[in-house]
Amino acid sequence: MQNFLERIGERTLGILEETGRTTSLLVVVLFHMLQPPYRLYPIVRQIYFIGARSLTLILFSGLTIGMVLGLQFYNILERFGAVDLLGSGVALSVIRELGPVMTALMVVGRAGSSITAELGIMRITEQVDALECMAISPDKYLVAPKVVAGLISVPLLTSIFDFVAMFGGYFVGVVMFGVAEGSYMNGMIDAVQWEDVRLGLVKSIIFGGLVTLICCAKGFYMHLSKAGSQGAEGVSHVTTDAVVLSSISVLFSDFLIGALMQ
Amino acid sequence: MSKLNIQLVTGLFVVIGIACFTYAAVTVGGASFTARPGYTLHARFTSISGLRVGGVVEAAGVRIGTVSGIEFDPDSYEAIVSLRINEGIPIQEDAIAAIRTQGIIGEKYVKITPGGFEELLGDGSEIFETESAISLEDLVSRYIFSSEG
Amino acid sequence: MTNTSSNAPSIRIRDLYVDYGARHILKGVNLDIPSGKITVIMGGSGAGKSTLLRCILGLKKPVSGSICMLGKDVVTASLKEIYALRKEMGVAFQGGALFSSMSVAENIQLPLHEHTSLDQHTIEIMTRIKLDMVNMLDAEKLMPSELSGGMTKRAALARAIIMDPKLLFFDEPSAGLDPSTAAELDDLILKLKGGLRMTIVVVTHEMESIFKIADYIAVMSEGELIAAGTPEEIRASTHEVVQDYLNRKPREGIVDADEHLRALTEGSD
Structure with missing residues (x-):
C-alpha cells in the first residue's frame, strides 16, 4: 500500500517536473525568438518539413473527411427534408472543429514523431552536447525554428484542410446526390461567420505551438526521462510518449478553447 | 533537395x-x-428574436446587405439593428424592414419591402416602418385567448 | 607565441565532487593540466573520467569544487561566461557527434557561420585547411553516414579545431577503431600538437596510445585521482592500481569471433 502511494507520488512529481521543463523551454524559445541574429532559412527548412511535406496527407485526409461529412449530413438532413443545410453543416463543423483538430493530429503523427526521434537521437549521440561546446545554444538552434515553424505551418495546413474538406462535401452533396449548387454554397456562406473562422485560426495556432513544443521537449530532454530507458529504446519510448501526450493535449485544449471562446 | x-x-x-x-x-x-462600399441604416424593432450579426438583408429574395450590429435601447426597450446596405441599392424613406424566417427552422433575416416615396435614405438614417419577428407561440396564444374571450 | 608563464597550469581543478543521484561519481579530484602539452586522463570504465571531462566542458554541474581555466571558474561562471569560454575550446566527441543532416564541410563550417561574419569563400578556404590537416580533403562533400569510424573521428577533430581553440578535448579517440586506425589518429594528435600549440586533453583507456602521445598522465580510479605525472613517473609509480593497469595485456578481452561463437554454442548444449 505504501509502495503504491509512493509510486503515485513519484508519478505526480515526474509529471509536474516535466510540465515545468516544457514551460521553461517555451519561455526560452520565446526569448530566443526576439534575440538577434534572426535567421530565416532554418525556419523555412522546418516549414518545409512540417508543412509542405505534410501536404499530401492533409489533402487526402481533408478530402476524405469532407466526403464522409457530406454523406452523413446528407443522410440525416434528407429525413427532415432540409438538404439545403448541407453546406452549412459541413462548413461549420470543418472550420470550427474538425479542420484544426484533424490537421493537428496528422501533424503529430507525421512531423511530431520524427521531431522527437530526431532530437532524441541528437541527444544520445552527443550532437546536442557538441552544439553546446561550440557555444551555439541548442534551444535557439534546434528547438526555436521548429516551434516557430509549427506556429506558421499548422494554421496554413488547417486552411488547406478546410478548403479541401468543403470541396469534398460539395462533391458528395452536389455532384453525387444532386443538391442544388447554390443552396450548398449559400448555406456555407450564410452559416459561417468571421467568428467561426477566427475560432478555427486561434485553435490551429495554439495546436501548432503546443504539438511542436511537446514533441521538441520530449526529444530534447530525453536524457532526463525515466532512468533505464536510455539509448535506442529510450528514443522509441519518448517518441511514443510524445505522440500520445500531444494528441491528448490537442483534444483537451480543443475543448478548453471552445469553452472559453464561446 | x-x-x-x-x-x-x-x-x-x-x-x-x-x-x-x-x-x-x-x-x-x-x-x-x-469596408465594403455601401451605407448603414438603422431600424428599431420590438423583437428581433433569433437575428444575428452577420445575418442577411434581402429585398425581393436577393441579398442586398448584412446585419452589421445589434444594440439594445434601455429607454424604449427596443432593439436597434444596424443594416449595411450594398452600394448602389436605393432604399426609400417609407420602405418597410421586417424580420422574417427562412423556412420552418431556418435562420432569421431582414426583409426590405420598397416604398413609394421618391426621397431616398442616406447613410446613418433610420427606417421607421418596421415589422418585428413573428413568433409562432405568440400567434398561437393570441388565437387561443381571443377565441376564449 | 611563447608564453612566459607556460609552466602555469591551463586548467586547475580543485576538490571536485560530483554526485549522480545517490551515487558519488567524483570524490574530491585535484588536478593541474599543464598548458601546451598533451594530458591524458586514463582509467577504466566507471572511473569518472568522462564525468570529469563533462564538468570541465561545463555540461555537468559539480556539487562542489572549482575548475579554473583562462581566468574563469567554470563552476560559478554564468551561462554567458561559459559560452565565451567555449569559443576557446574545441571538443571531439567519442562518436564524432557530427550533424547527420549536414555534409562534412557544412559540419566543420558551422562554428564559423555562427560566430564570425566571414564570407563564404574565406570560410571554404579555412575548411579546406583544417580538412587537409586531418587528411580528409577528399571527403568534403560526403555525408556523415558515408564515413568510416576513423574518418568520422577525423572530421570531428577538424570541426573541433576550426576556430583555432586554445584548448582541445578528445573523448576516447581510439574507441571503436581497429589498432592501425587508432594509431593513425594518435599520430594526428601529435601532429596537431606540434602544429597548433594547443593544450590537448585526451580521455582514454587505451594503454598503447597513452604512452605514445602523453606528456602528462592522470590516472583515475573509482572517482578519485590516484596518480598524476609524466609517463616516466607513472611507469615508476608503486601504486597498486596503476601497476595493474600497466601490466594488463593489451586487448586481452578480444577473442576471435568464430571461436567466441563456438564457445557460446558449445556452452549452451
Missing part, C-alpha cells in the same frame, strides 16, 4: 495556405478587411 528547391516548395506551400485561408475568411466567413 537543394536549398533553392526547399525555399521554392516552402514558398509555394505558404502561398497556397494563405490563399485557402483568405477563401475561408473572406468568401465563406464574410470578413471584410477593407
